[in-house]
Amino acid sequence: MHLSTDGTRADAGTTLGAGPALAVRRSTLRHAGLALGCAALLGTLLALVETHWGPLARLDRSWVDGLHGFARDHTAWTASMQTLTDIGGPLTMRVLLGLVAGWLWVIGARVLAGWAVAQLLIGWLADAVGKSLVGRARPSFPDPVAHAPGFSFPSGHALAAAVTCAALLVLVWPQANRAGRVAASIAAGLATFAVGWTRIALGVHWPSDVLAGWLTAGLLLGAVTVAVELWRPGALARDARRVNWRTRPRVQRVLAEDGQTTDHADHFDAADPNDPTDPASPAGPAGPAGPASPTAPRQDE
Numbered sequence: 001m002h003l004s005t006d007g008t009r010a011d012a013g014t015t016l017g018a019g020p021a022l023a024v025r026r027s028t029l030r031h032a033g034l035a036l037g038c039a040a041l042l043g044t045l046l047a048l049v050e051t052h053w054g055p056l057a058r059l060d061r062s063w064v065d066g067l068h069g070f071a072r073d074h075t076a077w078t079a080s081m082q083t084l085t086d087i088g089g090p091l092t093m094r095v096l097l098g099l100v101a102g103w104l105w106v107i108g109a110r111v112l113a114g115w116a117v118a119q120l121l122i123g124w125l126a127d128a129v130g131k132s133l134v135g136r137a138r139p140s141f142p143d144p145v146a147h148a149p150g151f152s153f154p155s156g157h158a159l160a161a162a163v164t165c166a167a168l169l170v171l172v173w174p175q176a177n178r179a180g181r182v183a184a185s186i187a188a189g190l191a192t193f194a195v196g197w198t199r200i201a202l203g204v205h206w207p208s209d210v211l212a213g214w215l216t217a218g219l220l221l222g223a224v225t226v227a228v229e230l231w232r233p234g235a236l237a238r239d240a241r242r243v244n245w246r247t248r249p250r251v252q253r254v255l256a257e258d259g260q261t262t263d264h265a266d267h268f269d270a271a272d273p274n275d276p277t278d279p280a281s282p283a284g285p286a287g288p289a290g291p292a293s294p295t296a297p298r299q300d301e
Helices: 018-050 054-073 075-087 090-106 110-134 156-175 178-201 207-231 235-247
Strands: 252-255 261-264
Touching: 018 110, 018 207, 054 075, 054 178, 054 207, 075 178, 090 110, 090 156, 110 156, 110 207, 110 235, 156 178, 156 207, 156 235, 178 207, 207 235
Parallel strands: none
Antiparallel strands: 252 261
């Protein structure tokens, strides 16, 4: 999942806004599909949990019993799982996402900042409400290796880690090349999986609780993104370009043989020439004053 900043370049007979508008529609449909798919899977999982479906109950029990036995016999493993679950806890993840949202607000990407805050707050609310409504008991053992208060479904650790890692991946995506995107996706996936795994390994959550946390995160990310796109079409992509403009390396200037100074910098796709707050716009901070082609090179002032 990413915020699309791609657009079709203006050709003869094609309006400049057609490409970005199409990209926004496609992005909205993708995120709507993500939200609906996760909602369907989460509803099915909840129904199976509530009806105590035998295969799922046996799978949950066998995983938790096996991992608890291993954790009880290997104290170093248990300590490492506890350390990792503390580092990746909901408070840590929400503070991290809150700091990122604050930075986005400071640099002027305020729609994107609100998007991140909405993920944080609604994720916290979904965790609390879900646990209260479902009221599922946590695994219990006569000799537990870890303790956790409250109900079990969904896993708050899994939900918070998935939301934060996915949100950070969304912010990194437009700035990275292909290799960077692959590396960021792997890192986000491993971090999300590791935090969820620790909750099962420590015997404080059923595997289906962790899966529910991940599905809730997908539902939340897709639904919030669709809501923002319907409210402010294209605003998330414009803010993503603003982040790119504010975080890219300083433009390197070299003297051309004819004595003119040329800027070597990447341009942004889908620029809005009428938006003075868009860094990619000719009217914005990254372009020259006055009308200009969106694909024409900037001249040094």
